[in-house]
Amino acid sequence: MAEPAVTATSELEFKRGKKDGGGGGYLLGRFDVGKLLGAGTFAKVYVARDVRTDELVAIKALDKEKILKGGLVAHIKREIAILRRVRHPYIVQLFEVMATKTKIYFVMEYVRGGELFSRVAKGRLLEETARRYFQQLISAVAFCHARGVFHRDLKPENLLVDDNGDLKVSDFGLSAVAEQMRGDGLFHTFCGTPAYVAPEVLARRGYDGAKVDVWSCGVILFVLMAGYLPFHDRSIVAMYRKIYKGVFRCPRWFSHDLVHLLHRLLDVNPQTRITIPDIMEDPWFRKGFRHIRFYIEDNQLHSFDDPNPEDEQPQSNEPKPDEVYESGSESDCSVASCPASFSDDQYQQALLRPPSLTAFDIISFSKGFDLSGLFEETGERTRFLSKEPVSDIITKLEEIAKVVSFKVRRKDCRVSLEGTREGEKGPLTIGVDIYELTPSMVVVEVKKKAGDGQEYEEFCNKELKPGLRDLVYESPPIVHTTSTT
CATH class of the missing domain: 3.30.200.20 (Phosphorylase Kinase; domain 1)
Structure with a gap:
């Protein structure tokens, strides 16, 4: 549907x-x-x-x-x-x-910019613009495939463009998940839009969902660059015949690298058709390509590559004066006014004053009034006490991140450690929140925000816990007493 x-x-x-x-x-x-x-x-x-x-x-x-x-x-x-x-x-x-x-x-x-189809209907796009949309499409499709989701109806009408000129894939009504595959590891449902459907779907013999999406991406790329369909024919039977044979001609303005990529995308043999990882290594595709990395927090998407004056700014193939390429910046923060007599260290401590835990926070951390919840360790969350300055805790986190080539993002007393390795569930992202329990003691809460649970556990055991060991305050053992009559 x-x-x-x-x-x-x-x-x-x-x-x-x-x-x-x-x-x-x-x-x-x-x-x-x-x-x-x-x-x-x-x-x-x-x-x-x-x-x-x-x-x-x-x-x-x-x-x-x-x-x-x-x-x-x-x-x-x-x-x-x-x-x-x-x-x-x-x-x-x-x-x-x-x-x-x-x-x-x-x-x-809500995506304001409308369908990509309406832009192509006005004429073919510049190569740089088409490449940028195609790169974003492949990034989204790769993400879906890594999670066992196959769209099966990719076409310009299902691709929207937001205010920033970024692509948004929509309409997953015909999509399928890996669990729907039959015993042969293939899908058998006939679906899709005729002009964008792969030849193996037309053959009704079972098909690989990932290969079918790659074919549709190839048709979309051709349309963006040419302004018309590669297999178009007034007769749908004749169009199907062209799709079966993979018969199409590239306009003279297509570059050699683009023609080569299109023939690999629109290969009628799904076994030899180019894969998503190989697309990302293709010379035409890689020009100006930039991986987008992100995490989800508070039901919102946040980009890893937030605008930061210390980082290299993203290059755009379609510049706009006010264009923003990645959302989720946490660079804005309020700065409290401090007395002029503050030393630099005192000033930094004032800025790094963590939020205080209320009684309700403590109860929510704990089971009833059992404060052992403050030292809780679960599968994807760990808490510990520390008497060390907040700045020292953050410095140690930055040192650990540097050793394993993780990126660090900070906002006040919140720290995110962000990996770069693309696992099945995306890059590992770890959040660290620091709360004030008393004027001389803080609670440090470490939790997995994104990525694979096993990778998180391995990182904690091999890197995080050993690195933070010296900062952990060893609380006295809890003594349970019983009364007798």
């Missing part, structure tokens, strides 16, 4: 005041619904304003009765699970799912 495209509209087109069908009030008590963005058989998509944050979102409303009659309950559940699994800066985000007696609502990221 293809979802209506979550396309964009101007804020001037936003119509305030559309209420839910229940009479009075905002939709779900939170959303002021505006213009209809798109409609399909089972769903409609609206732009809406979250009255709590005043931010625009896209709301996909699905009719429960139609879903039940169409036998699509499992399909909807799978789509929700997939969208939660593939949270990436170049994929449209699903924020939350809510329901009433008659409707299911997907609250999604």
Whole structure:
């Protein structure tokens, strides 16, 4: 079931005041619904304003009765699970799912820039611009494949562009997960859009989801560069014949490297078709390519490569005066005014004053009033006490990160250690929060924010714990007493 495209509209087109069908009030008590963005058989998509944050979102409303009659309950559940699994800066985000007696609502990221298709419809793109979109598409598709998700309907109509000119993959209605493969390790469902579908799907003999997505990416790249389809024909039978044979001609303005890449992408033999890792090593693709690294915290995506004057600024193939390429910067922080008599060390300590733990914080850390929770160690979270200055703790974390080539990001008494190795679940990211327990003692909380749990455990045991051992305050043993009558 293809979802209506979550396309964009101007804020001037936003119509305030559309209420839910229940009479009075905002939709779900939170959303002021505006213009209809798109409609399909089972769903409609609206732009809406979250009255709590005043931010625009896209709301996909699905009719429960139609879903039940169409036998699509499992399909909807799978789509929700997939969208939660593939949270990436170049994929449209699903924020939350809510329901009433008659409707299911997907609250999604609102992408203002519209479909990439509308840009291509005006004519072919510059090579640098097409390359940038293609790089972002491959980054998103690689992320999906690493998590066992295969889109199976990639096309310019399902690629949106945000305010920053960055790509957003949408419409996972036809996507599949690895668990759906048959015993032969292949998918067998015939789906996709004819002009973008791979020859092995047309053959109905079973196909590799990753190879099918790569083929579609190849068709998209050709369209971006040429302004028309590689296998276009008025007769769909003739078009299918061209797809089967892989017959297409590149325009004269295509560079040699681009032609070479396209022939590898549009290889009719899925066994010899180029793979995602090989695409990322291709000379045409690599020009100006920049890996995007990120983590998720507080239900928000944050980029690893935040704007930082000490870092090299990202190069753009399509510069804009106010363009921002990666979100999640935490560089802004307030600076308290300090007496002029403060020494440099005192000034730094004042800036590094950690937030104090309240009684409620302590109880939330602990089981009831058992303070042993302050020294808790679980699979992906560790806490310990320290009497060392906050600056010394942060310095030690930076030293540990340097040894293993992790990047360090800081905001006040929060530290993120960010790895560079691309595992199946993305780079390992570790968050360290420091809280004041008493004026002379702090609680240090270490937790995994992203990445593989086993890799996190290995890093903690081999690097983090040995490196921080000298900073840990060994608390006296807890003595449990019993009273007798």
